[in-house]
Amino acid sequence: MSRYVISLGGNALGNNAEEQKKLLKYVAHAIYPLIEMNHDIVIVHGNGPQVGMINLAFNESPSTPLMPFAECGAMSQGYIGYHIQNAIQNIMLERHIKRPIATVVTQVLVDEKDPAFLHQTKPIGSFYKKEEADELSLKHGYTMVEDAGRGYRRVIASPKPVDVIEKESILSLLKDKQIVIAAGGGGIPVIQRNGELVGVDAVIDKDHASAKIAEIVGADELFILTAVEHVYIDYNTPNQKALKDITLKELDIYLEESHFKKGSMLPKIEACMNFVRATGRPAVIAALEKAVEAFKQTSGTIIKP
């Protein structure tokens, strides 16, 4: 029996409640083999489209107050966590297996001095015209940038996870063989200021958060499930090559050669490398639809020390 942390992309969760429920049935089936084998499991999920939707609803609705981004993230943890635990409970009910599963609303500590706060890069929410963007900037102090000709968007910081505030709760549940959903959307970002935990407008990369959780819970393996079967070098060129089994040293070279796309494969690889470096244990990047094979290490890219 092993302990696994599984990271799921927010893009795999659809654009509304009905879609999300349907897609999560599929995810539950993909993860089920690990549940049946009685492994310890922590699920971390993305929330990009979902937190964007929640933020947009509050921005557009004339009668509701403005909702800070940390609070929108907390809402997305409830929304997505409920659907994940429900989907997994239902497949267990169908297969007559009984294991408790719960979502832990999770704050993740970041460093107020993280350079990411000086150089905000993560676009969130809707697109605005220049005048609207200037107004938002003036009114709320938002940093607004032009986004690839599609208009102006708010950008916020994407700092690195330092610690997981609710780690003891996650560990207690794991100890009792419960399945845990935690750090949804990378966690609610909080900084420590004047001895208090204070929520901040930021987004923590969910793969980095899952690597941090994997390290904290002593996971035997970190699985990042995404849309592609492998990590590729020379991606989308005639020389494209799938990586199946690779060491940190080899990856360092590919990183220097800039093979991996920022905001897409790069953070996944960096998160895996952080976990492998910190623990000496393997991390796998694989396709959600090949999860079963990935769990057997017959699909995906396995990153080893």
Next chain:
Amino acid sequence: MSRYVISLGGNALGNNAEEQKKLLKYVAHAIYPLIEMNHDIVIVHGNGPQVGMINLAFNESPSTPLMPFAECGAMSQGYIGYHIQNAIQNIMLERHIKRPIATVVTQVLVDEKDPAFLHQTKPIGSFYKKEEADELSLKHGYTMVEDAGRGYRRVIASPKPVDVIEKESILSLLKDKQIVIAAGGGGIPVIQRNGELVGVDAVIDKDHASAKIAEIVGADELFILTAVEHVYIDYNTPNQKALKDITLKELDIYLEESHFKKGSMLPKIEACMNFVRATGRPAVIAALEKAVEAFKQTSGTIIKP
């Protein structure tokens, strides 16, 4: 050392994120004495204004999908749970006490055959004109009713809680002396249909949910903290009398005499009576600002077998 379930009203949580944070500092101070004495604590909170706000944001925003009420409730659990755990963590940091606290996203089982589903009475969300109400009714099958001359509102069912799906997780955390926030807003209502747990458009009364949780976790006492210091008979009349210590039998008489207001004090009393009847242990209805006194049984109305 005892085990307590504390039920907090959603009305005590304000109308936006800033207000909620400020008010929860106060709540954290009120509950702190029990934390310091190392008692087991489960906190259940209401979500009336908050889930209404979330629902309204999605209803009014032209670009976001319609959000079912169960999912809005799940969002409110993340939103409020995050603020409660953060406020209590911060008072513990200040006082140099270390106890883990976490919010468990909680589904509460209700019975599909609960008569409440045939007689929907709980008004939620915004007020509409007659024509808008008719359109919503036609389009989404909502039951819309005229609300005290203020316009039309959607009403949904308020079924009784039957079981708490995530009870094992709550019990695991309690066993490890962790503070648990659970069943926010009365829990996300689910029914069992074709062997699956299915979310439904309904609202479970949070006091009834807290009584059910108190029963399940074997609480020594149930505290319902509200805006008034006592339960009163002949409330708001010259004969008004505060109840300090009362038995189930005495309360039965007052219930028959219709002393308590529906949708306000009545559900609190019924919830307490359910707990006292099921366990033989006391329940207290008291003012949030007199929580410390209530914990010592020197304020509030104590209901005993």
